[in-house]
Amino acid sequence: MKIPKLLQAVLVLAIVYYGFILVFDVILDHVIPSSLLTMYMFFVVAGVFMVFTATEESTRELVGPIKALVEDPSKKTIRNVVFVILPLLAGWYTYGKTSLSFEAPVELRTIHPAPPSSMKAYGKRYDVIKLENPLRKLEKEDPKKFKEHVAAGAKVYIQNCHFCHGDKLDGRGPYAAGLNPTPANFQDIGTIAQLQESYLFWRIATGGPGLPKEAAPWISSMPIWQNFLSEEEIWQVILFLYDYTGYQPRSFGHE
């Protein structure tokens, strides 16, 4: 039996929609955000529509039942039912999207605030664009010394940072559940792997209050670590972050 085109289109859309939910929410156990699913489905609908109307014959088959529903006098009853149900569905959807709820509004948090071109810490001014980790060169020049700095960085991290950023550096420390936005996940490919070390130095040294005024208000519980750690300790902990995650800091020169 040949399935009518219109039904085919509806079935394809339903399979894709529930396929996303099945794969992400059930099999992978990581919900697919409703905002993302809406965007995905919008373009899946566009794609399905394009395929089904690419040829004249297919278009006629797709539109045929709809035309018949509207124009054929023998379909009066079903037409009336559809013309009542469709506006009700649209109204129900609109009501669901616009009605007030106790849910806090969603937040468009910008994860990477842009660093200033220069910053003040430890009583001096740093050029953030040109700033480099002074210990990084030891990686090649004196690997043993480099490892000592990484170990010192690990110590600093466990004593100060893991409470929020987690002992696996995945942003899931014991305090993380109490914070919104949640602490940065350094294991994610989109955080420190994308950044130069100078950026990390700026964020650690100046903390939440050091975030740029231009894009305020920022929400960050990050302390001003220059008040608690030495300059060298910050550079050491940066070495540790990259060493533990296996990422290399962003740079524009080849090794």
Added chain:
Amino acid sequence: MKFKNQNRWGITVAGVALLALVFFLTPLSFSGEFFDIAAQAAEQAAEPAAENSAEKTEGAEAASPYGPAPKTTLASYPTVKGVNSRLVIWLVAQLHLWFAAFVLAVPIFVFIIEAIGMRTRDRRYDNMAYEFIKVSITAYSLTAILGGLLLFSLMLFYPDLWSYLATIFKDSMFWYAVLFFAESACLYLYYYGWHWLQGGDRKWVHLTIGLLLNAVGTMLMFLANSWLTFMMSPEGVDAAGVFAGDIWPAIQNHLWNPINLHRVVANVAFGGSIVGAYAAFKFLSSSRAKDRAHYDWMGYNANFIAISALLPLPFAGYYLTTEIYAFSQQMGITLMGGIFAWLFIIQAVLIGALFLSANYYLWCCMGRSDGAVRYYKYIKYIAIVIVAAFLVWFTPHTLVLTNEELKALGGPYHKYVGPFGIMPAKNTAVNLMILATFVSFLFYRRANKIATVSWVNAGNAAQVALFLVGVVNIFILGVYYGYFTNTVYKIAASIPQVCTTLTIIVASILIDSFMYRNSKEVAPLKWGRVPERSQYALFLLAVSFTWLMGLMGYIRSGIRQHWHVVDIMRDNSADAFTPTMGFAANVVSIGTIIFLSMVIFVFWLSQISAKKTEPENYWVPEAVDGMAAGGGKG
């Protein structure tokens, strides 16, 4: 050879044109004494600004006759009651740019189409080229009017910035004005001389004028690009903004060439899409089969131009963005990871819409030939690749989550879709989208023919192998180098990805053209036999391009944030803040509507210019008859 005795004139005129080009391009010409008058005028204009500046870099001033960048206050920005100066500049600059992009792009492909017409002696190409340039001629005067309006607005609302830029770029600004005259002269000669300069040497002269028109137009754009890129990545000045006196480093600043490249390619794509919309407009409003066939053919060619330029555009954009990052991590992060990142999601959606509409148009157009039936079954697979790649293309890295989803995921990142949010995934996706679009084109090209060469199976197998190996390579480069190596290789891997895509396209075209040489036509292409919905795909293409340019123009300019000239001249006006995304999107959308309304007006003008109305009993018949007889009153 056909051209053997015809190219004397062409070579002579082309030689003169090239000499003129070399002269214009020589940077030394910017320091000629001839332009001292203009320089003095600009310096005089700059003096009050320098006097107003609160601080002066004494050491630098001792070495340079130029002052530091003006330090403005709120009082430095004149206001006009009821007018928002930033909004005026924003909209006028954007409208000027849209029209300028259109009038710079059209002569590029008109020149190519005219040359094709000369080579093939197919008059249809010449007629089409003429119709294209006819559309752009009204747009040319609108470009000039908007340019004048932009200049006045800048001088009125941002006098200190204008003075500062004029101090540095006085020579190039003078040249710009001179070149504008040259461009007008070339364009008018090219357009009004079209039917006069036909055949033999005359046609060569005409084509050479077209070449000159393009050379002058491109130079104009490059000069204007240097001013705006200087504002983003200033060079040739010290930290206080004191101009060193040599204009060349200021012109050739870090972002100049990336913008030049990006704009040339984007202009061609944009111009093609607007002309495609014109053809669609004419197709839908024509009732005669002959006209519909003509405008269908015109729309197809315009779409072909737009898509040919669209394919390399993501690479040019990636190059520009990489250079922005390389110039300033701060600017790069603001652009793609910071406050402008969400606008990039809208950009991704619009680019996807471009690819979808381009493919849809090709699929619909396959119906011109009955031979296309053989390829219909593949359309759904192409669509799956394009839609899947598109979903990856616009997936944001940081998701918009409800609190419930945030808790369930344990943070704003998603373990499985999060990796789609960074560039390696997006580069892979866009390369696949480009290849899928190319496959659509390949099927369209084959729709009406059958290859007759003996090695047809081997040829097809080679093409399939080429695609398979290429796609695997794109995946390896995207996944391995994108996620399992450091950032340097991640960025560098995008280049071999692009090369792979281009290799597949070029090699496949080569194989196809040899394979379909002396092919048999199974069913002829019937121009005009396309569904009307395909023409709306052409409209969508033009609207998406326009919207996209407006959006990206705002982002490019907006990443300077509170600086007129980054790190050198601060914006202290009341509007120095970065507007909300909603406000920015509204302004861009309103600009798009204004531009498209003006474009429809241009289309309408070209339509009425071809119409003649003969009113009954309006003119005195004797007067006309008398003139015809050589008489007349008085």
